[in-house]
Amino acid sequence: MILTKLFNDFFNSERASGIILIGCTIFSLVATNLFPGYFEIWHFSFAGHSVTHWVNDGLMAIFFLLIGLELEREVYIGELSSVKNALLPAIAALGGMLLPASIYYFINRNGGDTRGVGIPMATDIAFALGALSLLGKRVPPSLKVFLTALAVIDDLGAILVIAIFYTSTLSWVNLGIAAGIFLILFVLNRLKIYTLWPYLIGGIIMWYFMLHSGVHATITGVLLAFVIPFGNGGEASISYKLQQFLHKPVAFIILPVFALANTSIPIEGDFFLAFGSTISIGIMAGLLIGKPLGIFVFSYATVKLKLSSLSSDIAWKHILGAGILGGIGFTMSIFISILAFDNETLIDQAKMSIMLISTVSGALGFIYLRSVLKGEATET
Structure with missing residues (x-):
């Protein structure tokens, strides 16, 4: 499997980001x-x-805008463009959301706080890909694509959870205005308006009204991504240019600023x-x-039911390793x-529970995959 330049750029930026996030987290905890x-x-x-x-x-x-652009690319021309290929990471992601949520709910159903049921559903793309990338060329390209697609779909699931279950009292007027702006941008897309600035200005205005609607404002990023014209996805398309620009x-x-702001925890x-x-x-x-259990079991069932298949360069031991890395929650959690x-x-x-167990999951996933990939080398 030959990985595209844009995919490799995304993968490499997430790897470096994961390392920086660790440093920011440690600094913020100590400084606080x-x-x-x-x-x-x-x-x-202020304000x-x-x-x-x-x-x-x-x-x-803006982070969600990048996630939306990556998801759009995967849907149109990437791993998710074929239904059969998309089913494996999609169903794996579903298992990786349902089982953790069920475990949390079971533990908290009697006297606990069930509002946190969505917390263990999310996988952190930066940390998960960062841990995987540390294994170098031994990592099969298909495993990189599987984990990336799984994490992106997982984030989409988290976005839906936020929109449905973590929405405060709705302001229908503001929500209606935001929806109207989205419709205008969609019409511009259909009219093949390939200039970026109308979409960005419209996105900022839509964000403002979404912020005051009761629906979490970050949803705007994903909505905006899907109305920005994709074209053929080539380097000349504004979707490609914006995605490439946003990586760094x-x-x-x-993400480092997010880590600094949200790990300022007095102990x-x-x-x-x-x-x-x-x-x-x-x-x-x-x-x-x-x-890991949800990702592995749902993946196994998908293949055994012949709904999808494993790529030739990966085996079940690799899927289990990806599942363990899926336990890195951090940013979204x-x-x-x-x-x-x-x-x-x-x-x-x-937050402290997320940071502790994400560190454990990352370390276990890295150690496990290093052992199963020992001696393997793959060109990307």
């Missing part, structure tokens, strides 16, 4: 607990919202006792056990935890 002023920076309020709120609702919309700002600015003396709460146990069990809980203590507990 050594320098109280650092915590206040992210909670400084009615904290800096962290603007990061989560504003900058992350998202990987090296937006008190009895803080670690919270790891014994049903919320923490549900998140950790969902990501560490539910993710932290994002959902912010929406799920109103109590700052619960949010911080969830």
